Amino acid sequence: MDLRDKLKEVIKERSLAMTIPEAEKLAGYVGRMPTPLEFHLFDTMWSEHCSYKSSKPVLRQLPTQASNVVVGPGEDAGIVRFCTFSGVEWDLVVAHESHNHPSQVLPVEGAATGIGGIVRDVYCMGAKVTGSLDLLRFGDPTGVSGERTRAICRGVVEGIWKYGNALGVPNLGGDTRFHEGYDDNCLVNVVALGFVRHDRIAHSFVPEEAHTEQYVLILTGKPTDDTGFGGATFASADLSDTAEKGAVQVADPFLKRVLSEANRVVLEMLFEKEIPFGFKDLGAGGIACVTSELAAHGGLGIHVDLDEVPISIPGLPPEVIACAETQERYGLAVPESVAEEILDIYNTSFELPRLFPGASASIIGRFTEDPVYKVVHRGIEVAFTPINCITEGIVYDRESKSSPVEVIEPDIRPVDPPSDLRKMLLSHDGASRSPIWSYYDSEVQGTTHFRPGEADACVTVPIKGCKAGLAVSGDGNPWFGQLEPFLAGAHAVGEAVRNVVATGAVPIAATDCLNYGNPEKPDVFWQFCRGVEGIAHACRNLGLESGREHPLPIVSGNVSFYNQSLSGGSIPPSPIVAVFGRIDDFTRATDMSLKTQGNVIVLIGPREDEFGGSLYYRSCLGHSGGKVPLFRGELEYEMARFVLDCAEAGISQSVHDISEGGLAMAAVEMALATRKDARRGVILSKGFTDPVFLYSETPGYLIEMLPEDWEGISVKPDFASVIGRVTADFSISSDIWKLNLSEVLEEYSTLLDRIIWREELSE
Template identity: 70%
Template sequence: MSDRPNREDLENEVSSRHLAMTVDEAEKLAGYVDRMPTPLEFHLFDTMWSEHCSYKSSKPVLKTLPTDSPGVVIGPGEDAGVVSFCNHDGVEWDLVVAHESHNHPSQVLPVEGAATGIGGIVRDVYCMGARVTGSMDLLRFGDPLGKKGETTRGIVRGVVEGIWKYGNALGVPNMGGDTEFHPGYDDNCLVNVVAFGMVPHDRIVHSFVPEEAHREPYVLILTGKPTDSTGFGGATFASADLDGEQGIGSVQVADPFLKRVLSEANQAVLDLLFGKDIKFGFKDLGAGGIACVTSELAAHGGLGIDVDLDAVPVSMENLPPEVIACSETQERYGLAVPAAVVDEVLSVYNDRFELPRLFPNCRAAVIGKFNSKPVYNVVCRGQNAAATPINYITEGVVYQRKEHAVNCGAPEPAERPCNPRENLTKILTSLSGCSRNHIWSYYDSEVQGVTRFRPGEADSCVSVPVEGSRAGLAVSGDGNPWYGELDPFLGGAHSVGEAVRNVVATGATPICATDCLNFGSPEDPEAFWQFKQAVTGITEACNALGFSGGDYPLPVVSGNVSFYNQSKGGKSIPPSPIVAVFGKIHDHRKATDIVLRKQGNAVLLVGTRKDELGGSLFYRTCLGHHGGTVPVFRGSLEKKMADWVLGVIHDGKARSVHDISGGGLAVAAAEMALASRTLGIQFSLDSNPVTLFSETPGYLMEVDPDFVENVTLPEFVSVAGRVSAGCSVSGNGWEVDLNSLRKQWSDKLASVIWREEGV
């Protein structure tokens, strides 16, 4: 007999438990269990059906992203994407990449929010069996000097502090990333995090209980920090509008120290299991905590599970079952192993690495048994806390959202006065154009001893992650909010384009991409339209910029969608597709940086300048205007330019290379000169705003003088000038001495945001 609850009772449960699920969804759940759901079931499904976990609005759109390429080992779907990287000494090494946002927590509690951002994303890479070899933060803040400047400056400082306090202790080199300021983020900053690592191909670990569990007893071991109530409702929090201080309790508390010890203990356990040729499943605890990890490990392996919450090590007494099961306490992993090896595995964690000694109640413990009955069964203090047909848990929900085009057309400025010296000075000493060095100086980007280029030395950070191999890994993350605002399609396309150029400029061939799509509410048709436009832009750019031969695209192998990013008044943030591109250079010795090498060398301009300054640094900082004409995305030309640049670098002919993006050719040249300290660039070009400041994609490349005589340059390459003595950039009738600007350029961020001078 059914005792299905009525709609009103469900409505009460949803509102009294602060669930994000709709009453319709609650009814669906009640139908699944054929009774009033237990509190644990409510919270479990609330998490699983949250936008954050279910991609319920975005899934149909994300399907268009290209994911197929010969190098892809694991595309989107598991905790991280995997592509093949290099073969060294008989071992096939794969690259594991993951990309996520931690926006809402960072707005509310910047230090903890940014810290757990790294914490969560590195777990996704670790749990594929990899060692994490790098992380990167892509940051978008409000205007530090605007109406909410004081709050914004506090958030910037807090986020940077969270990143260094967590990331440095973890022992994962921070590969920088980018930072942009835009008033559209005043109420809702973006903290996007990328992590990546290396794993031997035959040691990739999957996040489901293996086949073998159908034939022999398998159990679930929970290891790591004892469970507390922190982060209860975290995924739901990430999937709703940000409203004042609400949600503070949903922010998790990170512990990089435990994470570091755990990651070594995990490696030792993996060694043990691989050494015995034992099949196992491994998954980190993120959104939805124990409830998600236990149900997903079981469901994706086609089994059911009995979970005993009384066996869970806790650090607080009398927690209700739904809190034990669904809190998002950090630094925990779940491991599905045969019952026969339990003692050995527990001993690695609890004896060899002494978890119980390092943190009260921290230990590995068996908390569940897999079985062939397809039910998710949870008991707590002798009571049934959940009994749910397990396939429903992972089934998910999908919504078709409405879209409505936004009119983005904006006028160009009526006049464009240009004084190269004044303009360049103003751009380089603006918050948008100044150096990000101060932020990077807090990050440890050299731990592990594999870093080839640190942030700022080249267009992308490069590391040499496989011991003994010359293979270099380049990574860059990009996304221009001003382009996104004027044209979300081009915002998406240029995010890919710029990240590709940054990787190519170091000599690395792009092998895969990840994306984090940050937008307003999917229930707002205009925000949803922006989202779809941006995804279309990314798709088009990835289809044009594949480097695996044939018609293969640049595959998007992992990513994340973050909706509900908006101001207190409900205005969406600027459409913010942020893309990370990973590249490989076969021989890292050939990798190129942005430091000019020799006076008299020729400077080539790759990519003819076009009159398309919409959203440019020049318009914004010098004319106080946003303009309207964003650079066109020319996919086949981008690809041709990249191929040509890679060819010159691989031939060993490029001395230094810098991509042209924000600030145009003049700023690219200034950054090269600033990096080289004693050299500069003298241009033989017209000094007009289009030539100097248009952000038409391209590159500047330094080559020996005879290169130009011996090589036929393609039509998109021209000689733009030569390397001159002294740290300056000059052109027809103008010169900017950069050494005199160096202090302001490198100190601007610190003076405004950290020392609050003149604010």
């Protein structure tokens, strides 16, 4: 049998995702038939999930540099400067990932490990994690796969609260959308953020001091088992059957919490003693990836002894010990001289072995000048390869074929505002998200100012004593994605920026997660390319921090391909973006609840006839429309500037952005957010039955102001006008129609609870 056939056989036998040419490349690197461990290691490193082999050339278009960027994409998380307080410079650390496939197969575990993985990425930069967001996309909960969709939705929410709440990281919302295109493939995107002192950033490579002093690799945390073996490969494949449950890891927030406390003490000790170190979490590819990457990125080799790895299942083969993706583990590269002291913190002070059977910190490897990756198991060499080959990566030039969607518009557009608004408020996408948020702990750590749903973005006050507030929002509209992939990308940035700006915060960084179908299909790859172009275009237009010529930087992100249905149809192109903003004085932050009767409602942003993917078309006409709102970069920038100026001047009483359902829905949502003992409403002064005025989703904002504050603005921009007033009546009305909000409040607030959790499906 020749080599090619032998390689083919191994790939089949071990269910590897690598292609035969890839296996041949590997055989070339090692100069012989690769060992099982080498096969699995490279299968992971060359998976789409780890290597970005299809996406890398396209991602280069994204602006990743700006004057505030400390660490751009490349390490576990991105870092930007945040503020200086009492002489200490604080940086914001952000990471964004998907856990789509695991969540479809095992929703509770999949969603939980999604949070587990993303918070580790932020922890391992040396940061304290101070928030997480979940961007969720589910199928149609009352459609053909409704029963499964509802179960997945319940499971995902359960996984999120069980993990995040126990860990003690406040949940800062995110968004949830329902679309039948996700019936067979839900999306669970997760964002984590944290703060680190600028002089105490940890890096994920062994420091150069390791050239002159012996460094060792400490593995700490949960004992290794066989969970998640092949996880990265699984994340990069079609969801063809559910026999792959073994590839989903099992999360443990309890152990993670104790580990985080122990890590904090260890890192503090290392920084106090000024001992350089490398620190990295174990994610895809487990021990094999963490050891090889820590060494390779520091320009060294490593010798790993698998017999030193604490394991919880006896007799695991070496490739499983090395490549399983057991959760709650970290790798730490430190001088041998302090290793014992560190082991003592984990094993004695924090009693890892007593608290969790088999858990402990152990020395499992030694860094070497010789740039090879060598792994030994029971005295036998089970991997031996030049270390650079492992991290060198692999790139494909995928074919892209333009496949625009034909624009079809509805023939007639009847308008009956009370009835239309009712339909939109009681739709899956329009109803209150509070049934979901009620499971999340948004207030642990005691830093939360605006919780999910109170303002367009959550606002926290993360640094004790410092007035700087952080605002964060994540967005992405699948209905736009389905019709126009470029605009879906641009508006994902645009809406997240608007949400942050609405609170009065200036966007300082963004992250993205790009969720698409199979990139080997040219039409899908085109959707992906257009989405990235859209994101890049919007970021270049919305650099609000240091002027328009500087982009909003994308500092971290993730690509998730192969999201598709059982029949092979792709999900709607789903670029999802999170934007992070800073407000220098959080007491100036503005929520969305209407305040005082008699105040004027100012519309920012002229309305255009562009209804593609709009909630009005979907809920009231049963039509998806065609023409998606354009992204008008210069106008977006100017509008955001104006809203920020109003916030700065302290004249915005409440602010809400215009998105799904248009201006009328935005006004209703501002009324619904009011105090139950001080209800407010809105009376509109024009456009009584014009669908464009009422429901167009052209980007914009509504701002509540005192009449004299509005009059006091000397130069009013063309895009701003008064369109209504605040009333003490809990309703929305014009002089010819009215909707009493008390009639819909209860149904609006409980709709998702009734459908998803109680399964009350009567029509």
